[in-house]
Every structure is written in structure tokens, then in C-alpha cells.
Amino acid sequence: MDKPLELYYYLRLVREFEDRLSKMHHQGKIPGGVYSGLGQEALIVGSVYGLKKEDIIFPLHRDLGAFLVKGLDPNTLMAQILGKKTGMSGGRDSFLHAGLLELGIFGASSMLAATLPVACGAALKFKMKKEPYVAVSFFGEGASSRGEVHEAMNFAGVQRLPVVFICENNFYAFSTPQSLEMAIEDVADRAAGYGFKGHVCSGNDLFAVMHEVGDAVEFARAGGGPTLIECKTYRWSGHSEHDPAKYREKEELIEWESRDPIQRFEFYLQKKGHDLPKLIEETGAKVKAVVDEAVKYAENSPEPEGPEAMEGLYATPV
Numbered sequence: 001m002d003k004p005l006e007l008y009y010y011l012r013l014v015r016e017f018e019d020r021l022s023k024m025h026h027q028g029k030i031p032g033g034v035y036s037g038l039g040q041e042a043l044i045v046g047s048v049y050g051l052k053k054e055d056i057i058f059p060l061h062r063d064l065g066a067f068l069v070k071g072l073d074p075n076t077l078m079a080q081i082l083g084k085k086t087g088m089s090g091g092r093d094s095f096l097h098a099g100l101l102e103l104g105i106f107g108a109s110s111m112l113a114a115t116l117p118v119a120c121g122a123a124l125k126f127k128m129k130k131e132p133y134v135a136v137s138f139f140g141e142g143a144s145s146r147g148e149v150h151e152a153m154n155f156a157g158v159q160r161l162p163v164v165f166i167c168e169n170n171f172y173a174f175s176t177p178q179s180l181e182m183a184i185e186d187v188a189d190r191a192a193g194y195g196f197k198g199h200v201c202s203g204n205d206l207f208a209v210m211h212e213v214g215d216a217v218e219f220a221r222a223g224g225g226p227t228l229i230e231c232k233t234y235r236w237s238g239h240s241e242h243d244p245a246k247y248r249e250k251e252e253l254i255e256w257e258s259r260d261p262i263q264r265f266e267f268y269l270q271k272k273g274h275d276l277p278k279l280i281e282e283t284g285a286k287v288k289a290v291v292d293e294a295v296k297y298a299e300n301s302p303e304p305e306g307p308e309a310m311e312g313l314y315a316t317p318v
């Protein structure tokens, strides 16, 4: 598949997957929370698409799409979300905390931003072993107020670590608006205090994200050190499926929906000469089939046996 079409496929796959999860949540089929990233697809696809398998990503609760773009089988992801034995953690927890190191995906911790210092640890290992890989750590603007973010960025700056910090600024941390989260406009400004560059870009513009992240990854790989990239975006849904998001103005949501990152990319594809209605239909059918198959696979997968919950808790004595 040529690159723009593959990017389009991922944008549509992430949206279809999350859309389906939202419906399944309302049908009572999902044991756990669903934190939709609808509207934020470009920043996820744009950040993860160009990475190597050995690069490690540290996604958070709204970054389900990152798993798909990093190469996780949609069947396995759906099985994980439904708590089945065939999921990454064999049914031991929800999507939120699972990772898969073979694919360079580190599972999130419940404590927001607790993975940023871990990303620095991974980056330090790359640096010490002279491996040409990069750690990419995602977090929201709400999480950016936590102390661990300061500690991680300070350490990354001092050690010139190959890490890229990606702040998904969607202007709300649950119901708290950005104006009550911080006294500055751009989280990226904080990078200066740690001795590295901070850039702001539109998280709804796939190419803008790809350029910023691509440059930062290249810089980190070449030994230049960390970069902070702030992607301005918006989550169309509430914080989670149980949040009706009444704290936002309808007009604000409509404005951001009109900045749909996928429609924007479709416009690009049309300008490139693609038959857009045909492409929309064909890609839609393709991603629907992938998600249908994932749901079927997950629903038909076995539940874990009770006693298995005790496995893997302690290291096996040598």
C-alpha cells in the first residue's frame, strides 16, 4: 500500500475501532472504562507511524490507536479489552494497563504521567547501550501538571536522552479546563526550563504531527536529546463513556468537529487525484471487516480460568 493510503487506512481503523468500543460499552459488553480518542486520530497515527519496532512507546488511557499503529493485531487488542484469555495480559486487566514489549509498547500505570520517568529509563538504556532507538511518551495537558513530568523532563534534559515527549492538549482534564490547570497557554514553553526544544503543532493535522515528531525522533536518534511536542487537539466525546461532558459549550464541540482530522486528510487525498467517494467507501468496508473480525474473535475467545489470576505475580525462584 502506498504511504498516504496506509496512513488513511490507520486513521479510519482507529476511528472505527473506537466507535465500535463506544457502541459496545453502551451495550454493556465491555468490562471496564472506555476513554475515547475520537477526534485525536491524527496525532496518534502521525506520532507512531514512522517509528521502528524497537522504539518504545508509552501510551496513556486515550491512546488506544497507538497500539494498532505500532503493529498490535486488532484481534488481540479487542480480546484484551473484553478481558479474554487471548488478550495481551490473558484477561488479568483492562486495556488500560497492558503493553507488549515485543512490539515496543509499554503498558500505562493508573497514576497519570507515571510512565514518563519509565520512558526516560528506557531512553537511558538506549543511550548506555548505544542503541539507535527512541522512547516516545504520551500524556495529556492535565497530566503535565504532575511532579513526575518535571522530574522526567529534567532528567531527560540533563542526560540528553533519546526521548520524545508528546503532550496531547485537548484542553480538558476530565471536566477541568486548561485555564484552571495552568497559568500558561502552551505546555511546550516548559521545555526551555529543561534545556531542550518545545514545539506546538496542530494535533488535527496529520502532516504537521508527522513533521514535528519525525524531526524530534531523528534528532533523538542522532544523539541530540529530548524534545517536547505539544499537539493541540480536542476529544469529541466526554472524558469516558460515562461522562456526558456537560461542562463544554455545544458550539465549541461543533467548531472542533469541523476540524475533523480525517476529513482534512481526505481533502489532501482528493487533491492528489484519488476518487474520494470510492476511497471512503472501500476503506470504510475494509476497516469495518477488520473490526467485525476482531469482535468475533474476542467474543469467541475463552475467559481466563480463575486460578490463572495468581500466575505471573512473582518471579519464579531460580
Ligand SMILES: Cc1ncc(C[n+]2csc(CCOP(=O)(O)OP(=O)(O)O)c2C)c(N)n1
Binding pocket: 061, 062, 110, 111, 112, 139, 140, 141, 142, 143, 144, 146, 168, 170, 172, 173, 174, 239
Ligand atoms: C495522579 C492521577 N490523578 C488523577 C487521576 C484521574 N484521572 C484519570 S484521567 C484524568 C484526566 C486527565 O486529563 P489529561 O491528562 O489532560 O488527559 P485527557 O484525559 O484529557 O486525555 C484524571 C483526572 C489519575 N489517574 N491519576
